[in-house]
Amino acid sequence: MHASNQVICQPLTEHAFAPYGWMLGKPLPAPAAAAVAFSNAATDFWQQHVFDAGAGGETEILWVNYRSTEPMIGTLEVHDLTEQALVPLTGPVLHVVARSRDDGSPDLASLRAFALHPGQGVCMRPGCWHASRVPEREAACLMLTRRSTTADLVRHLRGEADGTESRLATLATPFLLAT
Numbered sequence: 557m558h559a560s561n562q563v564i565c566q567p568l569t570e571h572a573f574a575p576y577g578w579m580l581g582k583p584l585p586a587p588a589a590a591a592v593a594f595s596n597a598a599t600d601f602w603q604q605h606v607f608d609a610g611a612g613g614e615t616e617i618l619w620v621n622y623r624s625t626e627p628m629i630g631t632l633e634v635h636d637l638t639e640q641a642l643v644p645l646t647g648p649v650l651h652v653v654a655r656s657r658d659d660g661s662p663d664l665a666s667l668r669a670f671a672l673h674p675g676q677g678v679c680m681r682p683g684c685w686h687a688s689r690v691p692e693r694e695a696a697c698l699m700l701t702r703r704s705t706t707a708d709l710v711r712h713l714r715g716e717a718d719g720t721e722s723r724l725a726t727l728a729t730p731f732l733l734a735t
């Protein structure tokens with residue numbers, strides 16, 4: 557939840573993240589036979605989400621390191637075409653999200669922060685504004701995204717071209733990320 561210009565990190569739950577996308581790491585459904593799932597003495601596997609990279613999109617797997625411990629959130633990023641999944645592998649990530657308003661700008665009343673721990677993650681819908689921090693040390697993460705969105709973002713972040721599939725928003729008043 558957030559008070560004025562402060563957003564408090566909350567535990568990740570399926571319900572709490574539903575306005576922004578899907579929680580990953582939901583438990584094995586019981587009975588496994590009732591879902592897209594399998595379980596035997598050697599293994600369990602069960603569906604978390606069917607990823608959608610958007611029309612014409614190629615799903616891409618990225619390895620991502622986050623290492624910023626900056627508590628002030630002054631910039632948010634959004635991808636307009638694709639879902640984006642983020643799964644921390646080596647340490648926790650503090651993931652800040654906000655929905656889009658009808659005009660495509662961040663709906664700051666919906667700003668929330670979730671603590672993502674290894675073994676769980678999120679898949680954001682297109683249009684979900686976000687920023688990521690770590691509480692202490694660098695965390696390596698697996699990311700599912702759209703190949704063209706990554707190429708477009710790299711060009712944009714290098715200053716080579718304006719972004720066409722992603723946007724950055726500078727907040728008039730930065731938020732303090734509280735844990």
Ligand SMILES: NC(=O)N[C@@H](O)C(=O)O
Binds near residue numbers: 640
């Ligand atoms: N690679 C990529 O798209 N990264 C961003 O979404 C980000 O927030 O890290």
